[in-house]
Amino acid sequence: MTKNNKQTIVIKLGTSVLTAGSQTLNKPRLVELVRQCVTLRQAGHQVIVVSSGAVAAGRGVLQQPIGHSLAEKQMLAAIGQGQLIHLWQSLFSIYDVNVAQMLLTRADLEHRERYLTARDMLTKLLEHHVVPIINENDAVATSEIKVGDNDNLSAYVAILANADKLVLLTDQHGLFTADPRANPDAQLIEQVTHINDELRALAGGSGTQLGTGGMATKLQAADIAQRAGVDVVIAKGSEYDILPQVLNQTAPSTTFLKFDAPVGGRKRWLLSGPKSTGRIICDSGAIKAICHQGASLLAKGIIAVEGQFQRGELVQVFCQKGKLKAQGLTSLDNQELSLVLGCHSSEFAQRLGCESAEEIIHRDNLVVLNQPDHQDAINTI
Numbered sequence: 001m002t003k004n005n006k007q008t009i010v011i012k013l014g015t016s017v018l019t020a021g022s023q024t025l026n027k028p029r030l031v032e033l034v035r036q037c038v039t040l041r042q043a044g045h046q047v048i049v050v051s052s053g054a055v056a057a058g059r060g061v062l063q064q065p066i067g068h069s070l071a072e073k074q075m076l077a078a079i080g081q082g083q084l085i086h087l088w089q090s091l092f093s094i095y096d097v098n099v100a101q102m103l104l105t106r107a108d109l110e111h112r113e114r115y116l117t118a119r120d121m122l123t124k125l126l127e128h129h130v131v132p133i134i135n136e137n138d139a140v141a142t143s144e145i146k147v148g149d150n151d152n153l154s155a156y157v158a159i160l161a162n163a164d165k166l167v168l169l170t171d172q173h174g175l176f177t178a179d180p181r182a183n184p185d186a187q188l189i190e191q192v193t194h195i196n197d198e199l200r201a202l203a204g205g206s207g208t209q210l211g212t213g214g215m216a217t218k219l220q221a222a223d224i225a226q227r228a229g230v231d232v233v234i235a236k237g238s239e240y241d242i243l244p245q246v247l248n249q250t251a252p253s254t255t256f257l258k259f260d261a262p263v264g265g266r267k268r269w270l271l272s273g274p275k276s277t278g279r280i281i282c283d284s285g286a287i288k289a290i291c292h293q294g295a296s297l298l299a300k301g302i303i304a305v306e307g308q309f310q311r312g313e314l315v316q317v318f319c320q321k322g323k324l325k326a327q328g329l330t331s332l333d334n335q336e337l338s339l340v341l342g343c344h345s346s347e348f349a350q351r352l353g354c355e356s357a358e359e360i361i362h363r364d365n366l367v368v369l370n371q372p373d374h375q376d377a378i379n380t381i
């Protein structure tokens with residue numbers, strides 16, 4: 001939350017930054033980043049670090065060739081996470097700053113109670129002026145409970161912390177019109193108002209075996225964060241004084257502006273917590289009602305249901321053209337919903353054999369995701 005221009009800033013440090021292009025952690029780089037984080041704190045800002053680098057640190061410890069399978073990466077993360085947090089702790093302690101390790105998986109965000117517990121703990125750490133150092137709990141995270149990359153994780157953390165800014169530091173100045181590794185003529189996109197398919201098409205995967213997700217996951221993270229009212233900046237971690245530069249807006253970078261009317265309260269959790277298990281396809285009347293009139297989703301406007309889901313789970317709402325328009329918690333499971341497609345709620349009892357809520361997704365449980373069509377996605381190139 002902004003307090004007299006004092007901001008809560010989530011700083012995500014990619015493996016590319018922490019290794020400086022090598023196979024393992026680059027300690028001088030960590031020293032430099034700690035110095036900058038402390039500068040931000042001295043200016044009154046609250047700092048939260050989302051640190052990748054456990055796998056890279058593990059490679060450095062073992063010092064023998066290890067493959068890239070899931071089990072091998074989990075082993076390296078288990079070995080490396082200890083070293084990583086030890087390094088952060090030692091370096092911040094030079095400035096008498098305490099740190100705390102927080103290892104999360106999607107399961108910690110998915111259930112509302114666990115999400116609130118994580119949020120309260122994070123708030124307490126900040127109240128006590130401790131720097132949270134967050135990573136995914138790679139050693140135990142199976143594919144079902146994994147966020148999978150620290151770009152998305154950092155967006156969820158920014159929501160948890162009610163942050164003002166999310167800074168994604170990587171090995172490029174920001175989002176380019178093409179991957180600069182393969183296209184030396186690619187141009188830096190300086191400002192993005194919202195992310196659309198055109199922009200997503202520019203963002204490729206990681207150019208290295210060490211990074212996870214490349215620019216594609218950074219755009220996913222920016223999309224989530226800007227909807228929740230968080231400004232996002234992608235910048236190059238090796239630039240001198242990059243963090244103060246980002247705050248002073250003097251760094252070459254890509255900025256994603258937070259939305260004017262961001263999603264608030266419980267709906268922020270809907271953006272970051274539950275994983276979607278099903279898809280609902282709606283007619284244009286229903287899409288108009290939920291996206292532009294603040295209405296709940298009724299069965300009458302639903303054309304088709306895909307996937308399996310239980311009552312209370314998160315489903316995604318698509319228009320007939322296949323565009324994702326909203327997501328929310330459904331009051332019926334997929335089998336029940338297929339029995340009442342296109343029906344008025346007065347028919348529910350007869351078709352379902354029991355009473356049920358009139359709304360399939362109540363507006364309090366619904367987050368609208370559509371973009372204003374008239375607005376340019378890119379302000380300046």
Ligand SMILES: Nc1ncnc2c1ncn2[C@@H]1O[C@H](COP(=O)(O)OP(=O)(O)O)[C@@H](O)[C@H]1O
Pocket residue numbers: 013014015016017052169170171172174175176177178179180181202203204205206207208210211212213214215216
């Ligand atoms: N359009 C693009 N603009 C900039 N970088 C891109 C783009 N598409 C793909 N990339 C790649 O994304 C990489 C950064 O992501 P990644 O390797 O996952 O780093 P990190 O470890 O910092 O998360 C860049 O090195 C670059 O090769």
Ligand SMILES: N[C@@H](CCC(=O)OP(=O)(O)O)C(=O)O
Pocket residue numbers: 013014015016051052053054055056077135136138148149150151210211212213214
């Ligand atoms: N959790 C992993 C990093 C995962 C990840 O997203 O990496 P990166 O794309 O370099 O930010 C680790 O600590 O090695």
